[in-house]
Amino acid sequence: LAKRRTAPEILARKGGEPIVSLTAYSAALAPLVDPVVDFILVGDSLGMVEHGMESTLGVSLDLMIAHGRAVVNSTAEALIVVDMPFGSYEASPEDAFRAAARVMAETGCGAVKLEGGAHMAPTIAFLADRGIPVMAHVGLTPQAVNALGGFRSQGHDAAAREKILGDAMAVAGAGAFAVVIEGVVEPLAEEITRTVAIPTIGIGASAACDGQILVLNDMLGLTARVPKFVKRYGAIGEAVSEAVKAYAGEVRGRTFPAAEHTYKPRG
Ligand code: KIV
Ligand code: NA
Numbered sequence: 001l002a003k004r005r006t007a008p009e010i011l012a013r014k015g016g017e018p019i020v021s022l023t024a025y026s027a028a029l030a031p032l033v034d035p036v037v038d039f040i041l042v043g044d045s046l047g048m049v050e051h052g053m054e055s056t057l058g059v060s061l062d063l064m065i066a067h068g069r070a071v072v073n074s075t076a077e078a079l080i081v082v083d084m085p086f087g088s089y090e091a092s093p094e095d096a097f098r099a100a101a102r103v104m105a106e107t108g109c110g111a112v113k114l115e116g117g118a119h120m121a122p123t124i125a126f127l128a129d130r131g132i133p134v135m136a137h138v139g140l141t142p143q144a145v146n147a148l149g150g151f152r153s154q155g156h157d158a159a160a161r162e163k164i165l166g167d168a169m170a171v172a173g174a175g176a177f178a179v180v181i182e183g184v185v186e187p188l189a190e191e192i193t194r195t196v197a198i199p200t201i202g203i204g205a206s207a208a209c210d211g212q213i214l215v216l217n218d219m220l221g222l223t224a225r226v227p228k229f230v231k232r233y234g235a236i237g238e239a240v241s242e243a244v245k246a247y248a249g250e251v252r253g254r255t256f257p258a259a260e261h262t263y264k265p266r267g
Contacts, residue, residue, distance in 0.1 A: 005038055005079040007111045007133030011177040013038070014199045019178075019211025021201060022219070025050050025067045027074035029216060034075035041113065041135075041213060042068045044083040044143070049217040056142050059085040061099055068107030080109040081135050086143040089114050093126035100132050113180065115141040117167020121174035128175035136171035139164055139205065140183030151227070153204065155188040165192055172196040180213065181205040183229070204229030 013019050023043040024030040033040055046067055047059035061084075068082040082103050089096035100112045111133035114120060124134045139154045148154075155161045164184060171179055178199045181189050186206035193200045193208050202209030204227060218226045220236040250256035 004077060004110060007079060007135075007177040010039060010079060011198060014197060014210055016210075019199055019201060021211060021213040022216045023213070024071055024216050027070045030071040030074045033216065034078045037078050038211070039079040039081055039111075040071060040075065042071050042080065042082045042107075042109070043113075043215065044085050045215050047085075049215060049223055055145050057086045057145075059083075061085055061088045061102065065103060065106045068103060068109050072108040079111060080107070081111045081113050082107055082109045084112050084114040089123060090116070090120075093123045096123045097127055097130060097132070100127055100134075104132060111135055111177065113137055115143045116171075117164070118170035121170040124171055124174035124176050128177075134176050135178045135180060135201075136168075136174075136176040137180040137182065138167040138171065139181045139188075142182075151183070153183045153185065155184040161185075161188045161191070164188060165195065168192040168196050168200070172198045178211075181209060183227075 010019060020037045021039050021041060022033050022037055023041045023045060024033045025042060025046040030040060042064065044056040044059045044064065047053040047056045053059070064082055064085050068080070072080050084096070084099060084103070088099040096114070103109060103112055113135040114123070115137045117138045120136070124136060127134050140148065140151065142151065145151060155164055165188065168179055168181070176198060178201055179196065180201045180203065181192060183204040186208060189200065189202055189205040190208035193210060199210035201211040201213050203213050214230060217223050218230045219232060220234040221232045222237045226232070247256065
């Protein structure tokens, strides 16, 4: 059995060969991603792309643990990072530790991710000091969609850029092993990547980052609408539709099941 990649190994990749990551949520698809990427994120985006929610705010800790366990159980090589859902970690470092400890213990993942910058730095330090590797997430933080006024790119004026740079510096100083930068203008991603000593993982944050991540369902073509920053590498949604139509046609035409799909008595 190949040994899994670890959070310290990801940290050590700062400034080196680009770090490759995708989300995955299920035992159906995670094994296909596992041998190719450096880490898999069980993102709370699963609320939207797998559970039909309009935002990530309704995702529960139990739901993240269920999907986290499915991904850990079905993979062997990649580091598995599980998102902390909205409401499970913001109120205090102690609350965050209890929730993150459940995620680590009940899924077997190697790290957690949480959203937020300077205001989450004490929590990141609290977890990191107690043996929980933390990936941070700054810029467009979807759990703050109501405060941000929508899913909008960030860093369009100097004050916003200074705030987000400060967030990235704070989470790096607190001991995060990497930081996701989402939906920010290229010069800001470039400045953060140049400034902080931990790898930056971009999504909608230009090629300047130390690595990239995309939502698997988006890049496979399984979601109807995708943001500007998504490139579709597959048309899996169309492939599924074609297969379902072929099956329906054969059932209606009485050509499936055929003899080779049918049990005959042995005696
Ligand atoms: O939930 C998620 O998929 C994420 C990535 C977009 C970084 O947080
Ligand atoms: Na997320």
